[in-house]
Amino acid sequence: MGLRLDIVTPERELFTGEVDTVLVPGAEGQLGILPQHAPLITVLDEGVLTARRGAESLAFAIHGGYMQVLSDHVIVLADVAEQAEEIDVERAEEARRRAEELLKKQPPPEEQRAAMAALQRSLVRLRVARRQRPYRPEREPES
Amino acid sequence: METLREIRRHIRSIGNLSQVTKALEAVSASKVQKAQAAVLATRPYAHRAWELIVNIACVRGEKFHSLLTHREPVHSVLIVLFTSDRGLCGAYNQNIIRATTDYVEQLGVPVSYIAVGRRGRDVIWRMQADLVAEFHGLPAVPSFVDVSAIARTAIEEFLQERADAIFLAYTDFINLMRQQPVIKRLLPLTPSRLEEQAVSEYVVDMQPLGVAEYIYEPGKAEIMNAVLPRFTELQVYQATLEASASEHAARRMAMRNATDNAEELLRDLTLMRNKARQQAITSELLDIAGGAEALEQALQAAR
Numbered sequence: 001m002g003l004r005l006d007i008v009t010p011e012r013e014l015f016t017g018e019v020d021t022v023l024v025p026g027a028e029g030q031l032g033i034l035p036q037h038a039p040l041i042t043v044l045d046e047g048v049l050t051a052r053r054g055a056e057s058l059a060f061a062i063h064g065g066y067m068q069v070l071s072d073h074v075i076v077l078a079d080v081a082e083q084a085e086e087i088d089v090e091r092a093e094e095a096r097r098r099a100e101e102l103l104k105k106q107p108p109p110e111e112q113r114a115a116m117a118a119l120q121r122s123l124v125r126l127r128v129a130r131r132q133r134p135y136r137p138e139r140e141p142e143s
Numbered sequence: 144m145e146t147l148r149e150i151r152r153h154i155r156s157i158g159n160l161s162q163v164t165k166a167l168e169a170v171s172a173s174k175v176q177k178a179q180a181a182v183l184a185t186r187p188y189a190h191r192a193w194e195l196i197v198n199i200a201c202v203r204g205e206k207f208h209s210l211l212t213h214r215e216p217v218h219s220v221l222i223v224l225f226t227s228d229r230g231l232c233g234a235y236n237q238n239i240i241r242a243t244t245d246y247v248e249q250l251g252v253p254v255s256y257i258a259v260g261r262r263g264r265d266v267i268w269r270m271q272a273d274l275v276a277e278f279h280g281l282p283a284v285p286s287f288v289d290v291s292a293i294a295r296t297a298i299e300e301f302l303q304e305r306a307d308a309i310f311l312a313y314t315d316f317i318n319l320m321r322q323q324p325v326i327k328r329l330l331p332l333t334p335s336r337l338e339e340q341a342v343s344e345y346v347v348d349m350q351p352l353g354v355a356e357y358i359y360e361p362g363k364a365e366i367m368n369a370v371l372p373r374f375t376e377l378q379v380y381q382a383t384l385e386a387s388a389s390e391h392a393a394r395r396m397a398m399r400n401a402t403d404n405a406e407e408l409l410r411d412l413t414l415m416r417n418k419a420r421q422q423a424i425t426s427e428l429l430d431i432a433g434g435a436e437a438l439e440q441a442l443q444a445a446r
Contacts (some may be wrong), residue, residue, distance in 0.1 A: 008188045010287040010377050011181070027361060041195065042360035043369050066369055068195055070357075075191055080287075081374065 003035055005051055007060060007076045014081050015060065019051040023073050024067055033074055040069040046120050048127050049076065059084050061128040063121060087129040096122040147419040154412045161405035164398045167231070171395035174283040178388035179316065181284050185381050192374045196332070199363055199370070208364075210298070210371045211332050214307040219253045219276065221306035222246075223297055223329065223379065225313035226263030226387035228279050235314065235322070235393035236262040238408035242324035243312040244270075255306065257296060259383065275300060283387055287376070290383045294376035301330045305323075313382045314389035318395070329378055332371070 005022055007015040021035040025047025033040075044067055049060040065078035099119035107115065145153065224243055226236045240263065247254050255273035258264035264277045276296045295445040300306045315323045359366055375427055 006187075006191075008191060010373075010380055012184045013187045027365075039357045040355045040360065041199070041366055043366055065373075066195070068191070068198075076190060077192055077195070077370075077373075080168045094289055143409060 001073070002053075004073045005076070007049070007062075007078060007081055009078050009081050010040050011063075011142065014078075014083060015058075017053075019053045019058070021052045023050040024076070025049065025062060026067075034070055037069050037072075039071075040067070042067050044076070044078065046124055048124060048131065049081075050131070057131070059128045059131040061124045062086065063124070081115070082125065082128065084128050084131065087125045089126065089129045092122045092125040092129065096126065145415070145419075146193065147416065147423055150412055150416045150419055152168065154409060154416060157405050157408050157412065160404050161409065168395050168398035168402060171391040171398060174391040175316075175388050175395060177284045178384050180389065182316070182381060182384045182388065185377065185384070189374075189377055189381065192370060195370055196367075196374060198357070199359075199367055204328060205250065208367045208371055209302065210330060212252040213331050214304075217252060217307040219255065219306050220247075220250055221255050221297060221300050221309045222326075223257045223259060223293065223309065223311050223313075223382075224263040224267070225311070225382060226258070226260035226266075227390045227394075228261045229279075230262070231397060232390055232394035235390055236266075238259075238322075239263075239312060239324040240266050241292065242326065244335040246310075246312070246326050255300075257293065259386075261294060262383055263390050275305075281383065281387075283391065285380075285383055285387070290380045291376045293383075294372070294379040297329060297379070298372055298375055311379065311382045313386040314393075316385050316388035316392060319392050322392055327382070329375060332374070 002018045002020050003022060005015065005017060005019045006013070018048065020035075027043040027045050027052045030047075031042065044062055044065045046063050049062045050056045051060075061082045061084075062076065062078045063075060063080040065081070067077070068075045095118060097120050099115045099122060102115040103112065103119065106112075211404075222243060224239070226239060230236075253273070255275050256263075256267050257275050258267055258277040259279070259281070261279045264274065267274050278290075278293055297309050301309055308328065310372065311327045311329050313325065313327075315325045317323055
């Protein structure tokens with residue numbers, strides 16, 4: 001018995017389908033969802049959502065939002081979400097460099113926060129883009 | 144009566160004009176479709192988010208979140224007015240502005256505005272009403288991030304109690320021929336009065352909720368704090384897209400009328416040109432015939 005996973009953002013329905021397990025970036029740490037999970041509503045952090053279906057591993061970049069789990073149905077309401085194939089690695093790399101350079105210059109707190117957020121976003125994107133490969137059980141998923 | 148040369152020039156300029164209006168019509172038609180598709184794409188999220196809100200808010204004994212709480216009596220109202228930046232869209236702006244001003248008259252309480260679109264802003268300025276903020280230059284199909292600032296401004300006004308109720312005034316897209324100005328409550332959201340609520344449109348097919356004991360992480364209040372502003376932003380986003388679809392539908396209609404008029408004008412002008420041309424030829428022939436006749440007579444007289 002698998003899980004049904006829906007990932008929706010205000011702009012579109014990104015993913016819907018059957019998976020075996022889901023690993024999400026919860027606000028209070030990584031959170032693994034298996035079938036028969038207790039009903040749960042939680043806030044999500046910026047991070048990588050990984051879903052496994054057989055030997056396949058799907059990765060999504062999630063930029064904030066919340067998740068609802070009810071009777072083997074996982075609904076992720078993300079503010080912004082991307083699939084690995086959609087991510088432009090070069091652009092993300094570029095954004096990371098820009099943010100890092102900005103942070104080195106010790107900007108005022110306001111800008112620093114914005115740069116930190118940009119850095120975080122680009123890192124999540126890069127991680128998702130590089131992660132899209134067949135699932136190998138001997139490797140621990142990085143968190 | 145214009146001269147032949149003037150008519151020709153007129154025909155040329157009308158011809159150019161009709162090409163421009165035709166192009167604008169095509170552009171608007173594609174923008175309507177895109178905006179419409181974007182509205183539809185927001186529905187699944189709206190549906191699920193509302194489900195979540197109802198789930199949390201309906202738990203008995205919970206105090207309502209401040210974004211859900213009605214204030215009685217209402218001392219002041221904020222209206223978010225959606226208009227276009229540019230003209231050439233028929234009565235689109237007049238209709239929504241009239242609907243808004245009529246509504247404001249009924250209200251009888253002080254009203255402040257957030258203007259989305261230059262046209263509405265200009266009207267608010269002329270009325271010398273209280274303008275809290277203005278936004279313009281949004282793309283035809285804005286992204287969620289583009290409009291979240293509008294919603295945040297509105298939420299801030301509500302939470303600071305500068306406004307006790309917030310309404311969205313925008314034009315609902317019904318079909319390419321019809322767009323309906325509507326005024327909808329944005330805040331406070333009230334789950335208990337679902338049916339008369341603005342949001343009910345998005346949740347028509349919602350199933351009665353099964354009772355489930357949820358684990359809330361970090362806590363109910365924190366989740367509400369995250370969900371409610373987001374849902375409010377979403378409603379503003381949907382209104383923006385509806386308004387954009389309506390604007391472009393109105394512009395498409397206006398441009399189609401302009402193209403039709405231009406074509407009619409072209410027909411009349413072509414007729415006039417042909418008449419004038421024939422007349423010119425006739426009078427030229429008469430001239431030549433007259434001249435030849437005169438020459439003939441002169442020659443005979445000389446003999």
